[in-house]
C-alpha cells in the first residue's frame with residue numbers, strides 16, 4: 001500500500017473559485033493573509049486564496065465519478081449525488097462506514113448523531129499565491145438584458161459584480177492511501193484487497209482532474225484557466241514526511257532534501273519510492289541525487305505515479 005505526496009505550482013488566470021457570498025450584488029473572493037519572506041524580514045498581505053476544502057470537495061467528486069465509471073458502487077446515496085455530508089449513514093462503527101462508502105473511507109467523516117468519526121486520509125492545503133509574486137484581482141460585471149419585442153431594454157436587467165483573480169498558486173496534497181479500507185479505530189478490520197486497490201487507484205487518478213482545473217465555484221462561467229507549471233509527485237511504499245508547499249520559493253530544494261534524508265536514514269529504500277516531476281524541480285532533484293523521472297505534464301506524472309503505485313498495492 002502507498003503514500004502519495006504532491007506539491008507544485010499552477011499558473012491560474014481569471015478564476016473565481018472561492019467567494020464569500022454576496023453583499024448586495026457584489027461577490028468578493030475569499031481572501032486571507034499571506035506571510036512572505038522579504039529582504040530583512042517578513043511582509044504580510046491579504047490576497048485571494050482557494051481553500052483546501054474546495055479542492056478536497058472536487059477531488060471527492062472526481063473520485064466518485066471515476067469509481068462509478070469503473071463499475072464500482074460502494075458509494076453512499078449522498079456521495080453518489082455529490083453531496084458529501086460525511087456522514088448521515090447512522091451506522092454502528094467506523095468500519096461499517098468504510099464498507100458502505102469509498103468517500104467516507106478516503107475523505108473521512110463525522111457522524112454527529114452517532115459521534116463516530118474518521119480522520120481524512122486525503123489532505124489538501126489551501127492553494128495560495130506564491131512567495132515571489134502577488135495574485136491580483138478585480139471585479140467583472142455580469143448582466144442580463146431583458147429585451148422587449150420592440151428592441152427597447154426592459155426593467156428586468158440584473159447587474160452583478162464578481163471578483164476574479166490571476167496568479168501563480170502553490171499547492172500541496174498528502175494522501176496516506178496505505179490506510180484506504182482500513183479502520184483507524186480498529187486496524188485489525190480492513191476491506192478486501194480488491195476494494196482497497198480500486199479506491200487507491202481512483203484517488204490518485206482524481207488528482208489529474210484537480211490539476212487540470214476541475215475545481216472551484218462558477219465553473220460554468222469561469223473554469224480556472226490553469227497550467228501546472230511545476231509538479232513534484234512522490235509515491236512511496238513506506239511512510240514518508242510531507243513535501244513542502246509550492247508557495248515557498250525553495251520548496252523544490254527542500255522537498256528534494258527531505259527525500260534525500262528519508263532515503264539516507266533508511267525511512268524508505270530507493271526501490272520503494274518513485275518521483276515524477278514537471279519543470280524546474282527535475283534538475284533540483286537530480287542535483288540532490290534523488291532519482292526522478294522528468295515528464296512534460298501533470299497528467300503524465302500522475303500516470304507514472306499510478307503505474308508505480310500498482311507495484312505496491
Ligand SMILES: [Zn+2]
Nearest residue numbers: 076079101103
Ligand atoms: Zn458517502
